[in-house]
Amino acid sequence: xxxxxxxxxxxIVPVSLxxxxxxxxxxxxxxxxxxxxxxxxxxxxxxxSPGAGKTAVLExxxxxxxxxxxxxxxxxxxxxxxDAQRIRAAGMVAESITTxxxxxxxxxxxxxxxxxxxxxxxxxxxxxxxxxxxxCPAVYDLGQDVNxxxxxxxxxxxxPLKYPTMFQKADLVLLTKIDLLPHLPDVxxxxxxxxxxxxxxxxxxxxxxxxxxxxxxxWVHWLEGLRVPRASEHVIVGAL
Amino acid sequence: MHEYSxxxxxxxxxRDTARARGAVAVHRVTIQIGxxxxxxxxxxxxxxxxxxxxxxxxxxxLEVEAVAVRWTCPDGHGDVTRGHALVCxxxxxxxxxxxxxxxxxxxxxxxxx
Numbered sequence: 090x091x092x093x094x095x096x097x098x099x100x101i102v103p104v105s106l107x108x109x110x111x112x113x114x115x116x117x118x119x120x121x122x123x124x125x126x127x128x129x130x131x132x133x134x135x136x137x138s139p140g141a142g143k144t145a146v147l148e149x150x151x152x153x154x155x156x157x158x159x160x161x162x163x164x165x166x167x168x169x170x171x172d173a174q175r176i177r178a179a180g181m182v183a184e185s186i187t188t189x190x191x192x193x194x195x196x197x198x199x200x201x202x203x204x205x206x207x208x209x210x211x212x213x214x215x216x217x218x219x220x221x222x223x224x225c226p227a228v229y230d231l232g233q234d235v236n237x238x239x240x241x242x243x244x245x246x247x248x249p250l251k252y253p254t255m256f257q258k259a260d261l262v263l264l265t266k267i268d269l270l271p272h273l274p275d276v277x278x279x280x281x282x283x284x285x286x287x288x289x290x291x292x293x294x295x296x297x298x299x300x301x302x303x304x305x306x307x308w309v310h311w312l313e314g315l316r317v318p319r320a321s322e323h324v325i326v327g328a329l
Numbered sequence: 330m331h332e333y334s335x336x337x338x339x340x341x342x343x344r345d346t347a348r349a350r351g352a353v354a355v356h357r358v359t360i361q362i363g364x365x366x367x368x369x370x371x372x373x374x375x376x377x378x379x380x381x382x383x384x385x386x387x388x389x390x391l392e393v394e395a396v397a398v399r400w401t402c403p404d405g406h407g408d409v410t411r412g413h414a415l416v417c418x419x420x421x422x423x424x425x426x427x428x429x430x431x432x433x434x435x436x437x438x439x440x441x442x
């Protein structure tokens with residue numbers, strides 16, 4: 090009630106908040122990140138358009154890493170389990186996160202996905218294959234260590250300029266399907282690189298072909314640079 | 330179409346704030362959306378209009394403040410011009426995003442009995 094004269098009017102009070110609208114997702118992402126740090130799991134959020142070659146890159150990565158690496162994948166998919174099946178066939182542990190009509194994964198979906206894949210605690214790498222989409226996934230922190238965007242040579246040189254939010258958030262861009270370049274006389278890798286530098290402050294791009302294996306070694310080497318060895322992988326000195 | 334899920338989060342946030350302060354209605358909602366936040370403002374408005382019926386926000390217009398993107402040198406050499414490589418013209422260090430990715434609930438006008 091109005092305190093000044095007791096007239097019965099209600100008070101309208103301005104309240105300054107300045108809070109991120111996705112604060113709840115940010116909290117869930119922090120929680121995931123703490124889990125990954127505790128278990129020394131490197132989490133990679135792999136994004137890109139539908140058909141950019143995300144699953145194929147993961148299959149090629151499994152081949153290059155070999156059976157010694159402990160790798161798992163949470164695969165976001167609108168309606169099917171196809172990606173997870175392909176990844177399992179390539180020798181990785183995989184769980185699907187079926188999003189229905191949702192166009193992105195959020196931190197809570199990752200948390201629930203981890204519950205269905207308890208082996209994640211033993212992984213060296215957890216790949217999160219996001220829903221094929223160059224807009225929405227960039228908005229949601231999942232608790233990953235790095236964002237990687239797969240961009241295929243058939244998508245056009247100006248993709249980075251059209252989707253600046255996605256590429257601005259990328260730590261690495263994988264230019265995929267480079268085995269197709271001989272059929273694409275108008276596509277220049279240098280132009281893609283220049284366009285990336287306009288939207289990405291520290292542009293880093295590797296050219297790869299999942300089909301021929303070209304460039305996959307460089308990508309895997311980059312992944313190895315993310316690894317934080319587990320305590321048990323050091324020589325343990327002193328106390329138990 | 331993540332604008333719908335953003336509006337859902339916005340309503341959760343408003344509801345919690347209103348409850349904590351004993352408000353009976355919201356009279357205005359002011360949010361900030363950055364130019365490269367990845368949010369389509371018109372879609373967000375549509376989603377807001379759809380959701381607000383029969384909620385505490387039924388009579389609250391949505392004000393959206395656009396925030397322009399701004400890149401700066403991390404070493405204090407000032408703004409980095411857009412449309413070129415995002416590195417400082419003085420020291421060549423990669424630019425830092427200073428503004429333009431906001432998805433922020435800035436202010437509410439609450440009716441408190």
